[in-house]
Amino acid sequence: MKYMMLMQFSAAQADFPSIDTWSAEEVAAHLDFMRRTNEELVKSGEFVDGQGLAMPDQAKIVRAGDGGRPVVSDGPFPETKEFLAGWWIVDCETPERVVELAAAVSAAPGPGGRPLNMPIEVRAVMAAPTEEL
Amino acid sequence: MLSRRFGDFEAAEDAVQEALLAAATQWPAEGVPANPRGWLIQVAARRMTEQVRGEQARRRREDLVARRTPDDRRSAPAADEEYAADRDDTLTVLFLACHPSLTPASAIALTLRSVGGLTTAEIAAAFLVPEATMAQRISRAKQRIRASGVPFRMPSEQEWPGRLRSVLHVLYLIFNEGYTGTTGADLHRVELSREAIRLARAVHALLPDDTEVAGLLALMLLIEARRPARTGPSGELVPLAEQDRSRWDGAAIAEGVALITAALSRGAVGPYQLQAAINAVHDEAATVEETDWPQILALYGLLERMSDNPMVTLNRAVAAAMADGPAAGLALLDALESDGRLSGHHRWHATRAHLLEMRGDRAEAAEHYRTAARLTMSLPERRYLIGRAARLAEGTR
Numbered sequence: 001m002k003y004m005m006l007m008q009f010s011a012a013q014a015d016f017p018s019i020d021t022w023s024a025e026e027v028a029a030h031l032d033f034m035r036r037t038n039e040e041l042v043k044s045g046e047f048v049d050g051q052g053l054a055m056p057d058q059a060k061i062v063r064a065g066d067g068g069r070p071v072v073s074d075g076p077f078p079e080t081k082e083f084l085a086g087w088w089i090v091d092c093e094t095p096e097r098v099v100e101l102a103a104a105v106s107a108a109p110g111p112g113g114r115p116l117n118m119p120i121e122v123r124a125v126m127a128a129p130t131e132e133l
Numbered sequence: 134m135l136s137r138r139f140g141d142f143e144a145a146e147d148a149v150q151e152a153l154l155a156a157a158t159q160w161p162a163e164g165v166p167a168n169p170r171g172w173l174i175q176v177a178a179r180r181m182t183e184q185v186r187g188e189q190a191r192r193r194r195e196d197l198v199a200r201r202t203p204d205d206r207r208s209a210p211a212a213d214e215e216y217a218a219d220r221d222d223t224l225t226v227l228f229l230a231c232h233p234s235l236t237p238a239s240a241i242a243l244t245l246r247s248v249g250g251l252t253t254a255e256i257a258a259a260f261l262v263p264e265a266t267m268a269q270r271i272s273r274a275k276q277r278i279r280a281s282g283v284p285f286r287m288p289s290e291q292e293w294p295g296r297l298r299s300v301l302h303v304l305y306l307i308f309n310e311g312y313t314g315t316t317g318a319d320l321h322r323v324e325l326s327r328e329a330i331r332l333a334r335a336v337h338a339l340l341p342d343d344t345e346v347a348g349l350l351a352l353m354l355l356i357e358a359r360r361p362a363r364t365g366p367s368g369e370l371v372p373l374a375e376q377d378r379s380r381w382d383g384a385a386i387a388e389g390v391a392l393i394t395a396a397l398s399r400g401a402v403g404p405y406q407l408q409a410a411i412n413a414v415h416d417e418a419a420t421v422e423e424t425d426w427p428q429i430l431a432l433y434g435l436l437e438r439m440s441d442n443p444m445v446t447l448n449r450a451v452a453a454a455m456a457d458g459p460a461a462g463l464a465l466l467d468a469l470e471s472d473g474r475l476s477g478h479h480r481w482h483a484t485r486a487h488l489l490e491m492r493g494d495r496a497e498a499a500e501h502y503r504t505a506a507r508l509t510m511s512l513p514e515r516r517y518l519i520g521r522a523a524r525l526a527e528g529t530r
Binding site for chain 2: 002042043044047048049091093126131132
């Protein structure tokens, strides 16, 4: 069963300061943790995909306007409460396993090497085999 | 980094290959195995294996031409292919690959790689994961087998039934994985069903007297026969009752019916035979109305006694509704609800919706279709269920 794990950061930086204020060592430790996580997921045969996203300052919100022409608003968006910092798609044998993985990535190191314990949203991918009805 | 990991992986795989090969070479020298029955069957099956191998090789050649596969994709044969084809220990490898110490996903991957005709890249594509991930899954499964110390030989007589059950279960799971629609993106999955049938055929050729093996092969053929009619032009799901039965594969049905008829006449009835028999009854009916529902109901009754699976009861409820009217089916669903094992399952809601629709309770049926649509993990199923709900809502407006 495939699941998406969405790594949410608080836009108000209520839980921990923005990553651009961390020390070089703290950033390196964080990125190293993410790299190792990906490697371990490949080794366990569970990795499908995963990416880190650029900061929300770079984000655009696009809607179709008249005649399908794009209407673009540029970030950052002050009303945003949480933003997506990155995501994984994993292929796990049990729902318990994806919860275990989500908890592990939630504890990625932040300032002072302390675990961030950031919220990880777990969503099932609609990829189950179809039964004949 | 990546190349180092791949270097390690290849070295590891080579080591395992060699170990397996060595074991396979030593095995005949070790004398009469613990299971003389298995041994005799294997000796007797040797000639048939030759035949299967010929078929496998022909199938590969035909596939090559038919699929116009680029040369580079097929030029390097699977490392395992050689020994799988060169010896008649296909069955022994299958017993190992489907070992109960493996999780279903690992057993599926290892089976497809070691006895199937698919490359790691093809298996990865079928399961929509990167090739490196699938390679690791296969490699880990091999390591696990090695670590468990299971010898490379036929299971003993005591182990035989349980181990064969594991093999059949894995083949059934592979078949089911390939069970989705036949739209472009799902072509790799179709290949899984074909591969499962090919493997079941090989096992049946090696163990022609086992009625459950015959039952499983028949079941796969009888379900696969309906594939052309199961999806509409844009990949939408067409339920059994609405399928264009002229599009069913008559040759596959004839083969499946012949297999299950012969198996059932030999006794030792098991769950695969019963499911095959049920599908044979469906496939032999010209229309849904002409289906012998009382017989299907009786077969589900037998299956229920054998398996204690709430899904079987769910299907029995549909058969009961078709044979004796919706009230009989709905009563069974009520009993299932209090049983609790299927609470919150989309199939329970979808079935209830279907039976309520039969009874004419359109609004309540639409509600259950919508609940089922929220709960299913399959996109085509969700689309179908939302469509049913919408159709009922339009009718009541």
